[in-house]
Amino acid sequence: MFTTIDETMQWIHGLIPHGMKPGTKRMEWMLAKLGNPERRIRAIHVGGTNGKGSTSSYLRHIYQEAGYKVGSFISPYITCFNERIMVNGEPISNEDLIRAANIVYPLTKACERETDLGEPAEFEAVTMISLVYFGSINYCDLVIYEVGLGGRLDSTNVIHPLVSVITNVAMDHMKQLGHTISKIAFEKAGIIKSGIGIVTTAEDAEALRVIQERADEKHSRFYQLGKQFTVESLGHDAEGEHFTFSSDFLKLDHAVVRMSGAHQVKNAAAALMAVSYLKTYYALIVDDQEIRDGLRKTAWPGRFERVATKPLIVLDGAHNVQGTEALAATVKRYYPGRTVHVLYAALADKQYDQMIAIIETVASDLTLTTFNYPRAASSDELFVVSHHPKKRNVPDWHQALHAMIDETGDQELLLVCGSLYFISRVRHFLLETKK
Structure with missing residues (x-):
């Protein structure tokens, strides 16, 4: 027992x-x-x-x-x-x-x-x-x-x-x-x-x-x-x-x-x-x-959640095609014309090729990464299917996140999205850092 x-x-x-x-x-x-x-x-x-x-x-x-x-x-x-x-x-x-x-x-x-x-x-x-x-x-x-x-x-x-x-x-x-x-x-x-x-x-x-x-x-x-x-x-x-x-x-x-x-x-x-x-x-x-x-x-963690304002950081666990479509529509609805830096990770058993194509429509630049989870897709796998002209492959999401926070201006948006398991870890890290 x-x-x-x-x-x-x-x-x-x-x-x-x-x-x-x-x-x-x-x-x-x-x-x-x-x-x-x-x-x-x-x-x-x-x-x-x-x-x-x-x-x-x-x-x-x-x-x-x-x-x-x-x-x-x-x-x-x-x-x-x-x-x-x-x-x-x-x-x-x-x-x-x-x-x-x-x-x-x-x-x-x-x-x-x-x-x-x-x-x-x-x-x-x-x-x-x-x-x-x-x-x-x-x-x-x-x-x-x-x-x-x-x-x-x-x-x-x-x-x-x-x-x-x-x-x-x-x-x-x-x-x-x-x-x-x-x-x-x-x-x-x-x-x-x-x-x-x-x-x-x-x-x-x-x-x-x-x-x-x-x-x-x-x-x-x-x-x-x-x-x-x-x-x-x-x-x-x-x-x-x-x-x-x-x-x-x-x-x-x-x-x-x-x-x-x-x-x-x-x-x-x-x-x-x-x-x-x-x-x-x-x-x-x-x-x-x-x-x-x-x-x-009503509030729900990890659903278009604003976790910081300077710079503006939004987390969203859009982990399938329909969810990613809703996320892209929400970005356009709330932040039209704004520069959007995207940090993305997904699970290997998801339709990440389709999801990346959707998120690229709102991304000024796209950083593909991965995280320590058995079903996580590698950043290489995500990078290969992306067609964004400004894409980066950074396997260490901590390194990528730090760099992107430094690069994001006051009137810009840093969007971290993809797997809910990934969002959970980023959210915990950001909130602990804020403390």
Whole structure:
């Protein structure tokens, strides 16, 4: 059994990254042994290709503002591992993490020993820890569960939520989910449960067809952006993105979010539809002012995050094609005509050739780098596919970052982007340096 956080983390990180047999069978077996603590959790399930984290954060801040005790389960983390499991934005304590891990650890060994399912993967163990924590140790009024990968076979798909959200569907994780939008949408739509409402901001026609079919099969109320609820952008200023939201349950004029980008308005709309649905059908009461205040207070690390002003440094974990398109659009929207120095790193199993081509459209110059992570692409691999006339290959990102900070003028922008794992390390380094 574990007595220290170091022992606990060594066990967690020593597990295999992904299950050899995809699916929820291992999760279901372990949960049954514990008396199914997940059934004691009132949850919102959030899936999609991009926007899961932002949508989850909007939901958390709105319900916190209304006085609810709100748990959240997210991935990946940006600041520290413990923030994957939080209550009202406070990461799980080391003591509670150790306590929950000591309940889960023998189950993982028993699953491997007593079944033909094999040893649970790292994400399964962490998900189990969260279910034990929220279902047995620290009860909450509401817990927001973010899908790890896909949906249908994801280890979070053992919960029985009050409402499900699918933010969008785009090409990502094709090796695991499939190489067409319809196949990826099928996996995402796997989180839809019988009779449980489903909210989506997906826009691709094929993805919507698949999600609608799944909702019909499950007799689920279906809420689609542009039909059952709408959002109208009213522009942006120093205060943030302004918009109006409308559904049969809620009308919110001139709302504001501080997170930058037109895509954030859609993420906020997904959260607002879920909030109005839960108010209507589950009496989770939130008034309009609490909604407005929650939206304004929402921030999410690593999503077009301004971490310094002199020079201006922005971090963004745009780790797939659609996310990179949104990032490029946001740069043009907020900093038109400004010199933009870009420091970029990506994972080798991503479509980095397409992502680099997109980020080059806003980059005055481009520095390709890498970082110490098993799946990271080398700076050489990134450099070869770049066609930018002012590109540099600097394998040491610390060296590159220092040089670029010195080179960036007061009226210029230093944009650090790519893998969320890379952004996490740069963010930690910059904040520690600032201290």
